[in-house]
Amino acid sequence: MNHTPVGVEPGSTAASPAAASAASAAAPRLRVDRLTVRFGGLTALDDVSFEVGAGEVVALIGPNGAGKTTVFNAVCGLVRRAAGEISLDGASAANGPTGLVARGVARTLQGLGLFDSMSVLENVLVPLESGTVRRVQHAEAAAQASGCLERLGIAHLAAVPVAALPYPERKRVALARALGTDPALLLLDEPAGGLGEDDIDALADVVREVAASGCSVLLVEHHVDFVMGVADRIIVLDFGRVIACGTPDEVRADPRVEEAYLGIEPAA
């Protein structure tokens, strides 16, 4: 896995010179710069900045309503930015529902969003054949989708309707569908939610392997042990602002995080 730090943002707890020089050496895979999103009078994101490097796993954590999903939606162009810039591999993203998906961003959803009556393989084929990501020949798409099912240990379920599967397998299908597009940036929305410990361990292995292959991973997750075990860096949001950013150890030791996220009052 690539552990290269790619920069330190306002509120960061990790400000090493190495991080600064790495950040300036190459454009990060994802750059979110001073992002502000408002819903009417509510400021859901307020001046949020962070970066995700190639092959890096970055976790966004924070209490309910902190703005994590809104970051994903902004990266995908599903909510309009009131201010700020988002870029992928140095190319600026339009402020609307265009561009990023075609440029190699894939996302899983909290609600999975699978087509229940379709088979596992058919679900994974949907984005490959729809032309929303890119248009590939059917044989090539089928081979790519099958490879993803193998990778996630569900090849034997290829012909099974999704409706017949238990929740952990359904989550694997959703992940396979995202990975099937061969993304440069993978957005995972609560990937460990609803899973048991064995499935979470297997998921962590997959995330590490995906990152080792060069794909960048940005994930939103409440399962603290999973986050601490898999993330290279963690960004902590609270009320739409970045309150801390650093390695798992740095974030774990930050009293602001304990106070905001874990609900622990800092020692007097």
Ligand SMILES: Nc1ncnc2c1ncn2[C@@H]1O[C@H](COP(=O)(O)OP(=O)(O)OP(=O)(O)O)[C@@H](O)[C@H]1O
């Ligand atoms: N489409 C919307 N319209 C109005 N308000 C919204 C909308 N989407 C999100 N919000 C509000 O913006 C804030 C941030 O929401 P968001 O869903 O990003 O938080 P979150 O950190 O993902 O929370 P959770 O952990 O509960 O999923 C919340 O106050 C939420 O109610």
